[in-house]
Amino acid sequence: MKGKIQTVCGWIDPGILGKTLTHEHLVADFSCFRAKPSQHAPRPDTLSFSMENLGFIRQYPYSFSENLNLHGEENHMVEELKFYRQNGGSSIVECTTLGLSRDVGKLKQISMETGVNVICGAGYYTANTHPSNMDSLTQEQLVSTLVRDITQGADGTDVRCGVIGEIGCSWPLTDNERKVLQATAAAQSETGCPVIIHPGGHKDAPCEIVRILQEAGGDISATVMSHIDRTFFEPEDVLEFASLGCYLEWDFFGLEVSHTQWQDIDMPNDAMRIRMIRQVLEEGHADRVVISHDVDTKHRLMHYGGHGYSHILLNVVPKMRNRGISEDILGKTLTHEHLVADFSCFRAKPSQHAPHPDTLSFSMENLGFIRQYPYSFLENLNLHGEENHMVEELKFFRQNGGSSIVECTTLGLSRDVGKLKQISMETGVNVICGAGYYTANTHPSNMDSLTQEQLVSTLVRDITQGADGTDVRCGVIGEIGCSWPLTDNERKVLQATAAAQSETGCPVIIHPGGHKDAPCEIVRILQEAGGDISATVMSHIDSTFFEPEDVLEFASLGCYLEWDFFGLEVSHTQWQDIDMPNDAMRIRMIRQVLEEGHADRVVISHDVDTKHRLMHYGGHGYSHILLNVVPKMRNRGISEEDINKILIENPKRWLVFK
Helix, strand or coil: HHHHHHHHEEEECCHHHEEEEEEEEECCCHHCCCCCCCCCCCHHHHCCCCHHHHHHHHHHHHCCCCHCCCCCCCHHHHHHHHHHCCCCCEEECCCCCCCCCCCHHHHHHHHHCCCCCCEECCEEECHHHHCCCHHCCCHHHHHHHHHHHCCCCCCCCCCCCCCEEEEEEECCCCCHHHHHHHHHHHHHHHHCCCCCCCCCCCCHHHHHHHHHHHHHHCCCHHECCCCHCCCCHHHHHHHHCCCCCCCCCCCCCCCCCCCCCCCCCCCCCHHHHHHHHHHHHCCCCCEEEECCCCCCHHHHCCHHCCCCCHHHHHHHHHHHHHHHCCCCCCCCCEECCCCCCCCHHHCCCCCCCCCCHHHHHCHHHHHHHHHHHHHHHHHHCCCCCCHHHHHHHHHHHHHHEEEEEECCCEECCCCCCHHHHHHHHCCCEEEEEEEECCCCHHHCCCCCHHHHHHHHHHHHHHHHHHCCCCCCCEEEEEEECCCCCCCCCHHHHHHHHHHHHHHHHCEEEECCCCCCCCCHHHHHHHHHCCHHHHHHEECCCCCEEEEEEEEEECCCCEEEEEEEECCCCCCCCCCCCCCCCCCHHHHHHHHHHHHCCCCHHHHCCCCCCCHCCCHCCCCCCCCCCHHHHHHHHCCCCCCHHHHHHHHHHHHHHHHCCC
8 A cells, every 4th residue: 555554463654653663673583694603612502591601692692593593582572562662662674584484473463462563574585594496486486475475465374564675685696686686676666665675794785786676676765775884884985875865774773892793894883873874964864864773683682681672762862862963752743732721711601402511411421412512511621630531542642653742721721731741751742831821811810910021021931940830841832812802911911922932932822813804913913022923823723714815815924824623523613603614624725725835834733622522532532633634634635745744844843942
């Protein structure tokens, strides 16, 4: 399926791949690569795999048969991968191919037990692992095997491979390895499956492989060249190869020894790998670099004293940051939500035909009334006390590829930044909380007497020191609430918002009044007060503008446009007499705005503010956009590039302090 990723458990969207190790082994047997130890070491057959022998095993890892076989370690693999997932890992490319005792059934079981996406490999490794009849197999027969493993299932199962490789190459190439490369290119051309290559141990090997693949019709832009760290030792050699356009994989992270048993080279350590990667990034190849550990022996598992599969996340990534390599951890972001808030002050009267709201419990049999008149039921308007459900919801959001949420609850709506911090820590979702004031009916009783300077002081304190008497600092100003027409105090708050933004560089998000002229008036006030419109989100576009020309006229002012009622599919609301669009209409309007060149100004969200919109109470929850809206966007012709802008790049640009 074009645009999808094939895992051992089925197809997934790229958005839920998450942090990925691109070259590992979980179930494999490398016994055919057994090497002789030094004459000074004990005979390997006389040693058990125990603590007292671990020194010899670590020095001569390929001399001990037991160390080379990962079969039978499934329980330890489950432990390792659960730890990997606990530390933020999501996916692993398992590169074991035919000839290395691949077992895709075991891989599927490990994936199901751990929740880690596992992508398994089709193909053949180096010549010494080829089947005995390889000389007589034609290229067409090899292609047939590869295509079968990718499209039907491998090893007599229905588990399909999601990569071709690692395809093993020696130096110099054997005739059969060349034949396998040509078959790889043909199978890639037929299936669209990505490729990963194990090059021979010479700096000319990768270029020769690329040439063979290209001549056979392979897609180099969808090909990973492994083992860069033991193949190229000079920056100029890496950069010359990088110009060919394949992915560059440093995949021996965790191997900190300078010598190896299988090649007489000066193996770099992690610090040297990071230094080389940084040079490659500085030359503009950031979109071509991947990293991994290539665990292929027991002694590298944590259970046997090794670094395991979490080493990159726990140790390498922090070192990368410290060495000046930037990290984008914001990821897919919902720019307007509420997790802990109380909207009781917006309680509305239900229809005269509905039961009295005070007589109804929040239960299944009453959910129909609650969904029709959500703002009439006090219990529905208060999200406090729902922290456990929020944790469940946000874990599900993260599981489906979500990373961050902007929580727009401000003063007057029972903001609780301490609870937000706890929810963030329990779920791993980044939560950005808001400073400021909502609409006039939520303002403090002394708002008339507060000066603009006092309001600015409160905003700056919440941003730079901490909000609600804590050390939790706000990362946005807003949502700043505005009525239509604006009250004097709301105007004062807007002016204070602009001043605080100017002082701190903090981004702003606005709740406009319910009239199509409201956003323009707000922008004018902010600009006159020194605000940065390019770092300001105008919320509720979907309840404010209903004609494309009105949206496009407003878009020319330069702020971000936020469609934030995704999941609300009803055409009527209790708080405004408008024809509310549904998700399909929102997507249609967004597509028109994108076509007019505003892709870098669009953000989206749900604005969950009531219980009945949580999944626990029968609603769409915080994962609706990722699960339902994004696929519909794709089906309606919105490109993956624009989707990434809407969910990742635009929120990131907006939320960075200026």
